[in-house]
Amino acid sequence: MNFERLYDVLKATYGNLGKWWPGDKEEILITAVLTQSTNWKNVEYAMENIYKLTNKERLLDFLYKLPKDELANLIKPAGFFNIKAQRLKNLLEFFKKYNFDLDTISREENLRDKLLKIKGIGKETADSILLYVFEKPVFVVDAYTKRILNRIYNLKLEDYDEIQELFYKYYPKDVQLYQEFHGLIVEHAKRYCRKKPLCDSCFFHKCAYFTSPFLTY
DNA sequence: ATCCCGAAAT
DNA sequence: ATTTCTGGAT
Incomplete structure (x- = not known):
């Protein structure tokens, strides 16, 4: 199957x-950190704990003002809670400089580089x-993306930017497309293309469109 | 390569 | 009981 x-x-x-x-956007900002190497259900538990003490409108400001150890206690179910509490603090400190105004931040030059300077x-x-x-x-590359490229196309790529460029080369730069594509990759990896793959029931195993000579699963 | 971490999934 | 989870820093 063609890429x-x-x-x-x-x-x-x-x-x-x-x-x-x-x-919503503020929520995604927080869950983006919480979900690092953590299953989504545990992220939901952590968000439930947070929403016992605040609401969506005050989310960012509330977490910014909350002491780090109290934040760590709230997000405990998400795992790595001490590190993630610090990472959220670092992230919120950056957003505080703009008074949590997402529209202003969105217009910043080299926003990716600025985000990457935040520790965590x-x-x-x-x-x-x-x-x-x-x-x-922007196309999001994750461990699932690497796994699927490896198993379906025998592409053993490790470099993040190189993989990202591959998607930019074959797919138009479209927000809706990238949002859904990344989701589809995650869903497929969770259901079938796991570390221990479920090839027997995987769609690609007997996919009529699949013509690659490098089928490894 | 190892640490960080709890909890779901298997 | 063991593996894995919508990673990043050291």
Whole structure:
């Protein structure tokens, strides 16, 4: 199967995921950190704890003012809570400089580089924020993306930027497309393309469009 | 390569 | 009981 058809096949399989990342912009900002190497259910538990003490309108300002150890206690179910509490503090400190005005931040030059300077915000988290919060046409690369490229196309790429360029080369820079594409990749990886792959029931295993000679699963 | 961490998924 | 989770820093 041609790489440029991957999106259509995934979409035909899993349907319309739309924006896929749940929550409003302020919420996505927080969950982008909480979900680092953590399953989504535990992120929901952490957000539930937070919303016992505040509401969506005051979310960012509330977390900014909350002492770090209290924040760590709230987000405990999300794991890595001490590190993530510090990372959220670092992130919120950056946003505080703009009075949490997302529209102003969105207009900043070299926003990706500015996000990457925040300790605890790596390429994947930065790009997730750019794509789902600021709605920039940035493709998010994650471990699932690497796994799927490896298993379906035998592309053993490790470099983040190189993988990102691959998607930019074959797909138009479109926010809706990238938002849904990343979601489709995650959903497919969670359901079938796991570390221990479920190839027997995987769609790609007997996909009529699949013609790669490098099928490894 | 290892640490950070709890909890779901298997 | 063990593995894995919408990573990043050291």
